[in-house]
Amino acid sequence: MMELIFGSAFLISYVLLFYNYHLTGRKALVYYALAWFSLSIHFFIPRKSIYAVGLAFFAFLIWLGNIRASEELLCATKYSRELRYFSAVPLAGLIFLFPENLTASFAVLSASIMFSGVYLVSTGNRDLRLMGLLEGIFAVTSFLRGYYFSSQYIALVEALLAFLLAYVSIKTFLDSSFIGEFEVMDVKTELKSGLRMMGSVPPEVLEGALVFSRQKRDLPNWFWVTKVSDEGISPTNLPKILDITVKFMKKASERGKHAVIVIDGLEYLVLENGFSSVIKFLATMRDYALLHNATIVIMGDDSFLDERGRKILRKLLD
Incomplete structure (x- = not known):
């Protein structure tokens, strides 16, 4: 029953993020939505291997989402495009370390989430900085979740953080997006584009x-x-x-x-x-x-x- 509740929290986060993508057109929300969806699966199939795969894809997608978010909010760093390639690190960690080196594999996955959060903090944008700090806390929780997989308490904290991070992400993009209609009229002008x-x-x-x-x-x-x-x-x-x-x-x-x-x-x-x-x-x-x-x-x-x-x-x- 508890797993169903936790999984539903992740799925609700997925639905809300995807719905707000349709409202705002912010493509970063697609990455975030898919990230939460990838983490929801292990609650319905409670296996550590499923959690590791979901966490790897979460880290991969959250990294791409953070880069896209910084671009859409006009605060991308100088090497943001090059940093996209580092999104492959969690997937590589999963392939080469799991399941033989369990602790090392979860350390790599959590560290990837942590560094993607650090990237948001480094942008200097107040809203993205808050998202980055929450991702840092989530990274620590995800490592503990992988290490103590049977702990209901850690699962609860992780689910609450997921919902909070989804809320902050949605609010950040709603505040920076226009939802409405225009009156497009003919303007008689000889000005070039x-x-x-x-x-x-x-x-x-x-x-x-x-x-x-x-x-x-x-x-x-x-x-x-x-x-x-x-x-x-x-x-x-x-x-x-x-x-x-x-x-x-x-x-x-x-x-x-x-x-x-x-x-x-x-x-x-x-x-x-x-x-x-x-x-x-x-x-x-x-x-x-x-x-x-x-x-x-x-x-x-x-x-x-x-x-x-x-x-x-x-x-x-x-």
Whole structure:
């Protein structure tokens, strides 16, 4: 009976993560969902060998999920792509160490989960850091679970951690994703696709564009960027701004329309996030704009930047 309860907790985590993937489109949630599913099986087939296989695939998937999560939330480290290859370590540990070296095999599997959690902590993102810490605790629990497989207490702690980690993962991606509809209108403009900077934008363009501004207006597709109200978007939530922008571009492209995105308040974003984070954010937006034949307009000027900052920004401008 207890095994059924624990297994159900993992399966519920799987269902919730997969459902939220459909809501948000965040591909990291697919990896996380499959990771929890792989761990649920041993509760229905209670064998140590099944647990070892499930834990190996969990470590493999959680590593890939963490790399993808850091990319989707714009805080990937310099060598994140190369780190993908280390996801094979837990599978190699299972093949070469289990079952002859039981303790060593579980040590390798747990260490893989631990290091993937350390990667999240190293990103500096507050939400990912919490997920990384929980994964570190889960890694210790998984090692004890493999060593004391018959312990119901450790199984309970592991199941509770699974559910907590799933909840934190879902909340992190819901907070950074847009779930809603757009009004995609025709915008009469001769602007070419890419990233541009303009001192002002004509009213007729603003009415049909997707706008992020420090000013609050009751217009379609106008998002208020502010820290003082839950009605707007926090200036530090760059992943959500990017998510809204990309979904708007895709929808406009599907309807054969030219999307225009206006960012009013670049200085505010730089002040809240730092120059390097905003440049990475703008570079990603520019790539999507070129892909979907859209135009991103930075409204204002770059006088608040130093000479080096202006040179870097102007390299991005089309």
